[in-house]
Amino acid sequence: MSTDKEKLLYVEHCKGLNGLEKVVLREVRGSSVEVYLFGGQVTSWKNEYGEELLFVSSKANFKPPKAIRGGIPICFPQFATHGSLEQHGFARNRHWSVDPDPPPFPKNTSNKAFIDLILRPSEEDVKIWPHRYEFRLRVTLGPGGDLMLTSRIRNTNSDGKSFTFTFAYHTYFYVSDISEVRIEGLETLDYLDNLKDKERFTEQGDAITFESEVDKVYLSTPTKIAILDHERKRTFVLRKDGLPDAVVWNPWDKKAKAMPDIGDEEYKHMICVEAACVEKPITLKPGEEWRGRQELSAVPSSYCSGQLDPLKVMQSS
Numbered sequence: 277m278s279t280d281k282e283k284l285l286y287v288e289h290c291k292g293l294n295g296l297e298k299v300v301l302r303e304v305r306g307s308s309v310e311v312y313l314f315g316g317q318v319t320s321w322k323n324e325y326g327e328e329l330l331f332v333s334s335k336a337n338f339k340p341p342k343a344i345r346g347g348i349p350i351c352f353p354q355f356a357t358h359g360s361l362e363q364h365g366f367a368r369n370r371h372w373s374v375d376p377d378p379p380p381f382p383k384n385t386s387n388k389a390f391i392d393l394i395l396r397p398s399e400e401d402v403k404i405w406p407h408r409y410e411f412r413l414r415v416t417l418g419p420g421g422d423l424m425l426t427s428r429i430r431n432t433n434s435d436g437k438s439f440t441f442t443f444a445y446h447t448y449f450y451v452s453d454i455s456e457v458r459i460e461g462l463e464t465l466d467y468l469d470n471l472k473d474k475e476r477f478t479e480q481g482d483a484i485t486f487e488s489e490v491d492k493v494y495l496s497t498p499t500k501i502a503i504l505d506h507e508r509k510r511t512f513v514l515r516k517d518g519l520p521d522a523v524v525w526n527p528w529d530k531k532a533k534a535m536p537d538i539g540d541e542e543y544k545h546m547i548c549v550e551a552a553c554v555e556k557p558i559t560l561k562p563g564e565e566w567r568g569r570q571e572l573s574a575v576p577s578s579y580c581s582g583q584l585d586p587l588k589v590m591q592s593s
């Protein structure tokens with residue numbers, strides 16, 4: 277366990293843009309993470325060289341109630357238009373609080389840089405979605421610069437009613453050039469195509485690359501997905517737990533132009549790959565809790581490349 281004094285070095289509470297409350301996590305080797313209490317949203321993740329790994333639009337409004345465009349918005353209790361609520365639910369445009377005394381995790385890690393946030397419904401929220409819950413979000417910056425998000429959602433209804441929700445960590449990765457990006461781990465899977473009325477298709481071909489707008493929900497994916505940025509020679513590895521689906525989105529030029537909070541050319545520098553639970557919504561009875569976890573790491577591409585796997589090089593020589 278870290279002492280309070282030690283924790284101060286790693287977790288700083290301060291003001292962000294427009295005076296919004298922000299928490300900065302730091303790790304000794306220099307990596308950092310920023311989390312806004314508005315939206316419970318991670319808005320920055322930097323590696324030990326100070327390079328930004330997440331995309332945040334230059335036109336992002338850091339002005340509630342509009343959600344911040346970029347980073348990792350939380351979609352809850354509804355992903356996209358899969359229900360009657362506003363697009364992506366309301367968690368991304370609510371003010372979260374720091375949770376001073378969260379229930380412990382079964383396995384407490386030695387990580388020092390983490391923050392626990394909590395969202396409970398306001399009376400206004402209950403009118404929109406008639407349920408009581410506690411949504412606890414732990415954001416952790418690991419010793420190697422990895423970024424972990426763990427959500428724990430508990431049904432606290434006192435009227436005996438269950439509730440059902442869909443969910444996504446709507447992660448915007450920063451990439452050098454979208455036309456040089458490849459995603460591995462989703463080949464041959466079934467997906468719902470949001471550009472074709474959520475119709476179901478099967479992915480064909482070897483790997484996923486980009487040359488036009490994409491908005492797909494891949495179903496029941498492996499727990500590990502890799503996003504390769506060839507130009508930057510960087511690979512993001514996304515690991516997920518409790519979140520069977522994965523959304524891939526890039527608005528491309530026309531849609532980006534129509535969006536007031538994305539610059540016309542900025543679609544080239546972003547790719548959303550979102551650990552999600554969309555196809556089969558989660559139902560919780562009163563007292564029940566759900567957990568969904570996403571872990572991100574960024575490594576030089578050579579570490580991941582099959583060609584450079586020493587075993588494979590030896591076998592092929």
Ligand SMILES: O=P(O)(O)OC[C@H]1O[C@H](O)[C@H](O)[C@@H](O)[C@@H]1O
Binds near residue numbers: 356363364470
């Ligand atoms: O503009 P937003 O409400 O933030 O949504 C941005 C995008 O999020 C997801 O990736 C959905 O699949 C897209 O259909 C949507 O356009």
